[in-house]
Amino acid sequence: MKGPENLDSILGLFTCFAVLLQIFLKKEVETMENSKENLPVGVFDSGVGGISVLRNLHQLMPAEDFIFYGDSKNAPYGIKTTEEVKKLSFAIVERFLKKNVKAIVIACNTATSAAVDDIRVRYPELPIVGLEPAVKPAVERKKNSRVLVMATPLTLREEKFNELMKKYEKKATLIPVPAPDLVEFVEHGELSSNAVHAYLEKLLAQYKGKTDAIVLGCTHFPFIEAAVRDVMGPAPFIIDGGPGAARELQRVLISKSLLRAENHQGQVTFFNSEPGKAKIELSEALFNASKV
Incomplete structure (x- = not known):
C-alpha cells in the first residue's frame, strides 16, 4: 500500500513544483517586460545639433532616460558621402546596443536621409525614429x-x-x-x-x-x-x-508598451566622439539653456 501512496505524494510534489515554476516564470517574464520600460533611449547626431531634438524629447517624456551621442569628431556629416555617413551611423548604433537601449532616435536629418532605411533593415526589432525636414x-x-x-x-x-x-x-x-x-x-x-x-x-x-x-x-x-x-x-x-520626432517616439513607445511610468525623473547622459570636456560642456549648456 505504501508504494502507490508514495507515488501519489511524489506526483503531488511534482504538480506543486510545476505550478510554482509556472508562477515564477510568469513573474520573471513580467519583470523582464517591465524592465524594458526602464531602459534608456539612444539619441545621436553628427555633433551637438541633435540636442535641439533631445530638448523636445525630454520635454515631452521627462520620465525617460536618454543617452546622447554627438559625433563631433566626424562633423559635419552634410559634406560627406552617403556611404561614409552610413558607416558612421552603424558604428553609433552598435555603441548604443552595448548600452542596451530600447529605442534610437537619429537626431540628424543627414544621417536619417542616408542611413535610416538600412538601419531599420539590419535591426528590425529595434524601434528607430528618424528626422526629416518639416x-x-x-x-x-x-x-x-x-x-x-x-x-x-x-x-x-x-x-x-x-x-x-x-x-x-x-x-x-x-x-x-x-x-x-x-x-x-x-x-x-x-x-x-x-x-x-x-x-x-x-x-x-x-x-x-x-x-x-x-x-x-x-x-x-x-x-x-x-x-x-x-x-x-x-x-x-x-x-x-524636432517636435514631430518627439511625438513619433512617444507614439512608438506607447504602441510597444515601452513608455516609462511618469513617476520617474529621467536622466540625460552625454557622450561625444571628440576628446576632452569642451563638447560635453557645450552639450550640457545647450540642453540646459532656458531659451536658445
Whole structure:
C-alpha cells in the first residue's frame, strides 16, 4: 500500500513544483517586460545639433532616460558621402546596443536621409525614429506659399528630400538652401555672433520679403533660429522637425508598451566622439539653456 501512496505524494510534489515554476516564470517574464520600460533611449547626431531634438524629447517624456551621442569628431556629416555617413551611423548604433537601449532616435536629418532605411533593415526589432525636414506643416500653413528649406548639401541631394519636393511641388514653391557652415558655427558654440549674422545675410538676402515659411532642415539650425529671425524679419513662419520626432517616439513607445511610468525623473547622459570636456560642456549648456 505504501508504494502507490508514495507515488501519489511524489506526483503531488511534482504538480506543486510545476505550478510554482509556472508562477515564477510568469513573474520573471513580467519583470523582464517591465524592465524594458526602464531602459534608456539612444539619441545621436553628427555633433551637438541633435540636442535641439533631445530638448523636445525630454520635454515631452521627462520620465525617460536618454543617452546622447554627438559625433563631433566626424562633423559635419552634410559634406560627406552617403556611404561614409552610413558607416558612421552603424558604428553609433552598435555603441548604443552595448548600452542596451530600447529605442534610437537619429537626431540628424543627414544621417536619417542616408542611413535610416538600412538601419531599420539590419535591426528590425529595434524601434528607430528618424528626422526629416518639416516640409508638410510648412506647406500646409498657406496655399501656394514660398518655402525655404535650409539643410546640409547631402540632405538636399538624397532621394528622401527629392521625394518630398515631388510630393509638395504642386502645393508650394520649395527652395532648397544649402547651409553647411551653420553646422560649424553651432559646433563652436556660436549662435548669434557677428559672423553668424553676416553669413545668414549673404545666404538669405535674396529671399527677404519673398518667403512665407522657413524649414530648418538640420538639427543644428534651431540653435540659430533667433539669428535667422533677425535677418528675415518677423513675417516668415519658422519650423523644425524636432517636435514631430518627439511625438513619433512617444507614439512608438506607447504602441510597444515601452513608455516609462511618469513617476520617474529621467536622466540625460552625454557622450561625444571628440576628446576632452569642451563638447560635453557645450552639450550640457545647450540642453540646459532656458531659451536658445
